[in-house]
Amino acid sequence: MSWNWAAGCAPGRALQLGGRWTDGTGSTENALFLDGRLHKISDDLVWEYDRADWLRPWRITGPRVEAEFRPFHVRTARTRLLVVSNDTHQCFGSFTGRARADDGSWVDLDGLTGWAEEARNRW
Secondary structure (H helix, E strand, O other): OEEEEEEEEEOOEEEEEEEOOOOOOOOOOEEEEEOOEEEEEOOOOEEEOOOOOOOOOEEEEEOOEEEEEEEEEEEEEEEEEOOEEEEEEEEEEEEEEEEEOOOOOEEEOOOOEEEEEEEEEEO
16 A cells, blocks of 8 residues: 655645545545635645655646645655565655635645655555
């Protein structure tokens, strides 16, 4: 089981993005929270990042999301127990870009602070 997950917030705005484990199911965990209102983003997203250099900028895109995440710190967690394993890289940083609200307007993501991760698990 593998997934991507990200979240960021600033006063009046928050963002949660996910991917891979729900792709193609019609169900996502993607949303924009703006001034007390939740805007559901039902699209699967494309995640682009460098697994050889976790501190390089990540791009997260879809019809309603054009985000770049710029990490400043990486937390790595690994477990290897025979058939059970976990490999997670969680990066902390800031977002730039934009996301589209339900009314079609684009919301600026610049200044959102948060995290993005890749998790790979074998259970």
